[in-house]
Amino acid sequence: MPRETGLPPGTLTLLILRVLNTQTLHGYAIAQRIHNLSNEELAVEEGSLYPALQKLLLNGWVKASWAISESGREVREYRLTPSGRKQLDLLVTDYRRVSQAIAFLLDRA
């Protein structure tokens, strides 16, 4: 299952925070959304998703609450906290800077 190899380490946090920035989502929806938004290029395995979500909870970047999903199931939805939003900005800036530098280097070298 080499679907995840495209994810550089640490990027998963960024992706989760990013998709949660616009709306609250439950675990399955997060995975789906990342999959869809990436033109089905990226897939998040459950084995990584849940530890990552727990880490976000631990850091206080997201909050979880129970809700009823569109399909009528009880699901746990994650919502970004203000400190999570700050963290997202930070991560985005960092990521842009690094990826630009890498792209630059790949073009020139």
Add this chain to the structure above:
Amino acid sequence: MLARALRRIWYLLNRRRMERELEREMAAHRAEMDDPRRFGAPLRLREQSADVWGLRWLDDLWRDLRHAARQLRRTPGFTLAAVFTLAVGIGANTTAFGLVKTVFFAELPVPSPEALRQFEWAGHRDFSEAAFRYVHDHVSGFAALTCVTGQADATLGRGDREEPVRASRVSGEFFRTFGPAMAAGRPLTPADDRAEAPPVSAISYELWQRSFGSEPSAIGSVITIDDVPVTIVGVMRRGFTTSVGRRLPDVLLPTTPSRAPEASDRSARERSCRIIGRLSADRPEELTQQESERLLRGSGLTLPIDREPQLLRSRLRLVLRRVGRGIDEVPVDRGLVRGLANDLPQIAGTMFLLLSVLIVPCANVAAMLLARAITRRQEIAARLALGASRARLVRQLLTEGAMLSALAGVVGVLLSWVLWSMAFSDAAPFALDLTALAATAAICAVATLSFALVPALTATRGDLASQIRESSAGTPGRARSAPGASLVALQVVISCILLAVALLQARSLLRLTQPAAVEPERLLLVDVNPGRDAAGSYVDESLSRLTRVPGVVSVAAASSDGLYISLCEDAEGRAGREIPVWLWGISPGYFATTRLPLLRGREFTGLDSGAAGSVAIINGVLAQSLFGRVNPVGRRLPLAACRPGEPTVTSGSLTIVGVAVDDRGSAAIYLPYAQLAPDGTMRAITLSRITFAARVAGNAVSLAGPVRRAMRESAPGVTVGAMETEAERKGRGSRAVRMLTAVYLLLGLLATAQAAFGLYGTVSHFVNRRTAEIGVRIVLGARTSDVVRLVVRQALTPVVIGLLLGLACSPIVARVMWAARLTSEAGWTELLAIAALITLVMLSAFAVAARPVRRVSRLDPAAALRYE
């Protein structure tokens, strides 16, 4: 960071719920998926997710603790033995330390009490105020110097109310010497200690509470002390005192002015005070001592002024004695038979030596753990084979060790408390010495932990298969070498040494406290103060009257206080090294009455009076340092100049007529009373107080009346003090010392008991280990005697080796301790006693160890073969 920690704690508290939520969440996730099988193992996923919270170690710890508890419960015998062994060690040590700390090392609650010194001039602590002022004005080695009079009863008047109080007078620098001490108001200052200053006083916190209701207005109010008005200028803080364990007087007044009230019972006497100074930091103490000694010698103002002939003054010694610790306040040796015990501080120092007592329980538990390690090797190997990681195993075993020491710590503290309340509660309230507890517990923990690791270390050595296979079915394999043959031997050696140390210590202490006089309870003592002029004839008169009292066997008199002087000549009368020596005046019959043995020569008789040649008796210590092995009887004890330019005394040379036993280790010279008087040369040591001693045949108490009457009749005007026996007098001063002796003996016995216990454990373990093998031997035709011999030989050999080594070591230990001035010299009798005791104790240990051996001899071979 803090927020994270808080969230973690919150998670921990709501853990159950959080985990259930995660489970539900994942279930929902699976339900949403097209192919739930792709979700992976939910349990593993849940664990991985929960691990993010970093609380796994807690789970592991909890599991380890439960496992450890199960293990310890499974072998209750082992657990009880190990915990108790360690607990006894911890308890005894903690008690001993607490005791020593509260009794001896308690410090005055003042800044740097170690810099405080009290003057002791020729063995006396009382000085005239004139002498103090002289020293104070001329000495430069003290940051502050004060003089404090004894406490006296006084009457405090306030309005029309009166109440009795205790009052002391202090000179101007009192508060500079002892440091800041005020709760309110200001301290007494040098300015208050002048004749033209208005009369003021400082009062104690207790008096302020008791009589002034803690009113701030007390400061500045005027009270009367013995009808003289004084103004209160300050209140001392609660707990402030100038000697450990004693309360400060209620009222402090300046020493000087004639206008200040005279404390009532002092007025008759010559007022004297004690001089206490705070050494300045930038001057060596030696220089200060020499400077002060020179000043006092030159002043001509020291208290026994008119009884202090020129000759002696140049020899009187000034000692700057440390004050400010509990040990400085321990009264030593106030009986008739004296020689001062100057070695108490060193004895207290050896307490630390006895921390080593703890080595024995540690060694015992180590041996137990080692023995267990062997039996557990299979279990550990099996667990390793099943995939347990080595680190995890080590953690688990460490937890077990930690649990053992923790249990032992708790039981140890309980034991300490029980011991204290049983034996020492009247000496000092129970004080758990936390430092000592921590130290002992740490040592125990380190020992337990390191030995708890052994199973893990041995089990992971070598291949697993052979270890699992290594059952007890007749092939003991490597485990055959007893776990710590050398450990057992070492333990026995340590126990022997500890026992020797404890015995030597206890004996030295006992010698300090035990009256040297034989049957001290039959020696009736009374102090009198006949006044200087009457002394000579008074002694003769009183003695002859006392002799006639029915029931009195013999009588003697001695100066109540000795003089501490320097002797600076060698046997030939040449100037040699200075020897500090106590000088005592005694009457004929002193040795007969005290029954203190004379090593050589004779005691004084009625013929050794003024007209005859001057004679002296010296004690063994002085004989040894002056004459070595030569018999000093008949030789001269010349008195040469101590320093160049000082006068020599030609007529003062003394003939030695006897050598007294040295009971305390300090040199002493006894001079006959009758020769002290005539020309006044040695009058100094008569001073004023004389102790009369009467040895009685029957009950001392019933004779107290007649003896007192006889004393009164011989000189009606003289005050006769309280009657006491020598035993009573000694017992009073030496409580603390006796207590310490008890502690020593206790620790020594403990070490021995522990060693014997360890021995039993070793033999019993040995037998257990080899039961199967022994069964095989019996089946193959070994006789009982062969088997017993085998066990005895292999199990007891290390013990015997240890015992022999220990016996060989004890004289060395005695020698070392003597050389370090920790104990007095041990003679053959002591060494033999130690050897006998060690052997006896070990023999009883053998007797205990015989039990498992007997079990071997009754072994049923069939059962033994199956023995696991």
